[in-house]
Amino acid sequence: MGIKAALSRPLAAYTVHRYQQWQRDPAAAQLRLLRTLARTAARTAFGQAHDLEAVHTPADLAARVPVRDYEGLKPYFDQVKTGAPDVLWPGRPLYLAKTSGTTSGAKYIPITQASISNHINGARDALLHYVAATGRPRFLDGKLIFLSGSPELEQVGGIPTGRLSGIVNHHVPAYLRRNQLPSYATNCIEDWETKLDAIVGETLGQLMTLISGIPPWVQMYFDRLTVHTGRLVGEVFPKFDLFVSGGVSMEPYRARLLESIGRPVDSIELFPASEGFLAFQDQPGNPGLLLRLDSGIFFEFVPAERFFEPNPPRLTIGEVELGKQYALVLTSNAGLWAYSLGDTVRFVSLHPPRVVVTGRIKHFLSAFGEHVIGEEVEAALREAVRQHPETEVTEFTVAPLVSEDRSQPSRHEWLIEFAQPPHNGAAFAAALDTALRQRNTYYDDLRQGNILVPLLLTPLLPGAFQRYMKSVGKLGGQNKVPRLGNDRALAEALGALK
Template identity: 80%
Template sequence: MGLKSTLSRPLAAYIAHQYRQWQQDPIGTQQRVLRELLTHGARTRFGHDHDLAGARTAQDLAARVPVRDYEGLAPYFNQVKAGEPDVLWPGKPLYLAKTSGTTSGAKYIPITSASIPNHINGARDALLHYVHATGKSRFLDGKLIFLSGSPELETVGGIHTGRLSGIANHHVPPYLRRNQLPSYQTNSIEDWETKLDRIVEETLPQPMTLISGIPPWVQMYFDRIVQRAGRPVGEVFPQFDLFVYGGVNFEPYRKKLFDTIGRPVDSIELFPASEGFLAFQDEPGNPGLLLLLNAGIFFEFVPAERFFEPNPPRLTLADVALDQQYAVVLNSNAGLWGYSLGDTVRFTQKYPFRVVVTGRIKHFLSAFGEHVIGEEVEQTLRGAMQQHPEVEVVEFTVAPRVSDDPAVPSRHEWLIEFARPPHDAAAFAASLDAGLRQRNVYYDDLLRGNILAPLLLTPLPVGAFQRYMKSLGKLGGQNKVPRLSNDRKLAEGITGLSEIA
């Protein structure tokens, strides 16, 4: 056992003990975080505009600060980008995390000197909790890789700006820097496919022990490894012990990823975002992710079904219920106030509070009044794959298909890129329909009433989603394909490119 793996064990025990301290009083921990945020926020332009100096409680905050997304807070973010101090948080941010927006183009999320430890320590503590829970630390002695965006930074308003993963790359502790792959030069390549080939070249001869990234892009990396080496990833990297992932639901990718590895490998799920590192899987085998309540973020939760009301209820941890869908609202030491993250979660446990990420509040399918959410289609696909074990899925999305013929009902269209297609496509489609009807009573009612016809399954050629994401300039990195949409834009974009190909 090497020095790093040996020393990690007492550190892991210490960190786990520190976490247990605040977990004993999670409500009180969040109240202390809120008081500290309000004290600093009162000294800002936003705080003056919203009378944060007069706020003491979560109810005070909710009365003064409405829930807003990036576009709603854009006037303040634009002032920060222009280099003005004391706008959302005292002083200027250390960084701006640049991320893709939907309606506003690129988004620029502040990262302050107070909030940067949240991003860095969250990932570190996830690994240390794994070490403490399992006693496994050998992976720290080998080579580690995170498939991420470029670490090259630009300057906006006098503030260093880049992808969050690139910013985090500058804060890798020195004791792990020697273990890190790929090289800085390779990681700085902007074109994803060129970069991926270089990563394969650099990692093939190395003793890889930890591989991390968003599942669809890790799958691309694994496929290139298998193509080059002619063997499963687990044979190419016999010391590969730990897979760390986040950003999307892992279940649709699990079977193909582990088939490509060729043997069991431990895994850890993270819940990172440019706005903050929110949670991680602290117990192996427990799908619930531990919310980080002592890391400069005060959480609020809006019942998902009421999110689009003019004044929806905003719940604190003391008010949430298990197995309900909530939209996440953040107030943080990055200067985010009443900020709608866009993600939805479901609580699986209280004391400690653990969640699973269930989708995006804007990514639902309700073209016909069914309000299908991401978790429902992902669970439906997983169930159908269990009934048809030959099936492997690369990627998928679901869109409405509105009929022009009044005599022919409309339907859902499932566009799926298969690594291994079903033996019987009609039976697989029937399994999907049955699974979604079981999970969504509104969808079931629409089919019973012949308002909707059974779904249409559209198999896509290999590489369809990669070509589509590349056409948008979103291949690789932190980019994700929406699971659901209420229009045909994504569906027609993918099928149009597939027909050309």
């Protein structure tokens, strides 16, 4: 065992102990944090406009600061972008994390001196929890690859600005820098396919032990390795034994990733965002992600079914319940105040608080009143694959087919790119339909009433999703394919690709 692996064991024990301290009373830890955040930002422009000095409880925060998304806070973010100090948080941000996805284009999320440690330490703490839980630190002695965006930064209002993964790349600890791949030059390549080829060239022949990235883009890397070598990834990298995923749920991709590897490997799932590193899988095999309640973020949880009400309830960590869907609202030392992240979660444990990410509050399918969420379609797909084990899915999305012709009733359309199609497409579609009915009572009611007929399964040509993402400039990096939509824009774009 190398020195890094050996030294990680006492550090892992210390880290787990530190987390256990706040886990004894998460509500108290969050209350202390809220008071610190409000006191620190009281004299900022936002703090004075919202009387943060008077915020001592979650009720005080709710009374003074409404829930707003990026668009709602955009006037403040725009001031931050000019380089103005003391807008949302004292001073000026260290960085702006640039990401896409809002109606007005790119988002610029502040990363402050106080919040940078949240991003840097999240992945570290996840790996140390893994070491503590398994006693297997040897991956630290090999090469580690992080498939990410370019680390090159631009200046916006005098503030270094770029993709979150690129910003974090500048803060990789020195003791890991020598282990890290790809090289800085390769990481700076903007074209994703060119970058993948360069990464394959740099990693072949290396002692790779850990591979990390968003599952569909890691799958592209695995495919390139296999094409280049004619071997499975587990044979190319015999010491590779830990896969770290984030950005989207690994479950829809797990079977194909493991087939590409050719043998079992341990995995850790992370929940990072430009707004903060929110949670990680602290126990291998347990799907729940441990919320980081003592790392600069005060969490509120809005019941998903009430999110769009004028004044929905805002629950604290001490008020949530198991099994219910909540939209995440963040207040943080990055200068986010009652910020709607857009993600929904479901608690699978309260002691300690663990969640699974279930989708996006605006990404659901309810063209007919069924309100189907991402977790339900992913679970339905897993069940259909279980019943048809020859099937391998590369990527998928679901869209409504609204018909005004009574002879052709409305339905859902599942657009699926198969790595291996089912032997019987009709039986697979029926299994999908049944599985979704079992998971969503509204959909089942619509099917029973013949308002909707059985879903339409539309297989796509290999590479369809990659071609689409490339066509919209979102191939690779931290970009994700929407699982659900209430219109047919994505479905029609996919159908138009040849």
